[in-house]
Amino acid sequence: MxxxxxxxxxxxxxxxxxxxxxxxxxxFAPVQAFMDAFEEFGIVPTMDEVRAPMGMLKIDHVRTMLQMERLTAEWERIYGRPFTEEDVCQVYQLSEKKILENVPRFTxxxxxxxxxxxxxxxxxxxxxxxxxxxxxxxxxxxxxxxxxxxxxxxxxxxxxxxxxxxxxxxxxxxxxxxxxxxxxxxxxxxxxxxxxxxxxxxxxxxxxxxxxxxxxxxxxxxxxxxxxxxxxxxxxxxxxxxxxxxxxxxxxxxxxxxxxxx
Missing domain, CATH: 3.40.50.1000 (HAD superfamily/HAD-like)
Incomplete structure (x- = not known):
């Protein structure tokens, strides 16, 4: 059998x-959104800086980027002070708006x-x-x-x-x-x-x-x-x-x- x-x-x-x-x-949808958001605040991040925190909660992604040594220094150079949690929220809110604009093109x-x-x-x-x-x-x-x-x-x-x-x-x-x-x-x-x-x-x-x-x-x-x-x-x-x-x-x-x- x-x-x-x-x-x-x-x-x-x-x-x-x-x-x-x-x-x-x-x-590329979130990457471009983070690039655009930071650039509107006068900071041009590198592709490596944008991609390093990828996969995180988006507000944590922004916070992690702003904690990077070069980006922290850029923020202080432009605004004359360290970034605050309110700054994190403002960059995040703009990045979220940008992602919503981008995602229909990246599906x-x-x-x-x-x-x-x-x-x-x-x-x-x-x-x-x-x-x-x-x-x-x-x-x-x-x-x-x-x-x-x-x-x-x-x-x-x-x-x-x-x-x-x-x-x-x-x-x-x-x-x-x-x-x-x-x-x-x-x-x-x-x-x-x-x-x-x-x-x-x-x-x-x-x-x-x-x-x-x-x-x-x-x-x-x-x-x-x-x-x-x-x-x-x-x-x-x-x-x-x-x-x-x-x-x-x-x-x-x-x-x-x-x-x-x-």
């Missing part, structure tokens, strides 16, 4: 980040996302999501992404957890509650920033960093394609090292790589 084997997976759910992981190759689903999610679902795996966006931003992004083939079973923003965003684990726990999951060992978190990795590890999840199209890489699809093979390898290795130092359990070239760990 032929023995029938029941297929099984190591995970019950995968929780993806949004910008830079599943949509918006290179994570394209990244390569291989729809196929990978379909494969996961055929395996019985649930799909959740966390994000650094607010509910208002997500209503735009999620609706547009759905028309382009990507719609997770649920998503939760910092608005859902009393504004306690990454690297806190609470958005992940809201996903697990909604999806009816109880074992953090059977949930995978996938993201494209150091904050994503820390969020996943703080929740006790197997956590994966995505290289191509990530905020950590910081390149558009065209810019990445224009690199030589050696340059691609060097940039990818830099991102891989960043994720591993943050505690990632695995690093994949693109989103298809998560299937190797299922």
């Amino acid at each position: 032929q023995k029938c084997e029941k297929s099984h997976t190591a995970f019950d759910a995968v929780i993806f980040d949004w910008a830079g992981t599943t949509v918006d190759y290179g994570c 394209d689903v990244k390569p291989y996302v729809t196929e990978t999610v379909e494969t996961l679902r055929r395996m019985g795996i649930k799909i959740g999501s966390t994000t650094g966006y607010t509910d208002e931003m997500m209503e735009i992004v999620a609706a547009d992404a759905a028309t382009k083939g990507y719609k997770p079973d649920c998503w939760f923003s910092p608005d859902s957890v009393d504004r306690k965003g990454r690297p806190n684990p609470y958005m992940i726990f809201r996903n697990m509650q909604f999806l009816g999951l109880t074992d953090v060992r059977r949930v995978m978190k996938v993201g494209d920033t150091v904050s994503d990795i820390r969020e996943g590890k703080n929740a006790g999840l197997f956590t994966v960093g995505v290289i191509e199209g990530s905020s950590a890489m910081g390149l558009s699809r065209e810019e990445f394609k224009a690199l030589s093979p050696k340059e691609k390898e060097e940039r990818s290795q830099q991102v891989r090292q960043m994720y591993m130092e943050a505690g990632a359990d695995a690093v994949v070239t693109d989103i298809r790589g998560v299937l190797e760990y299922i």
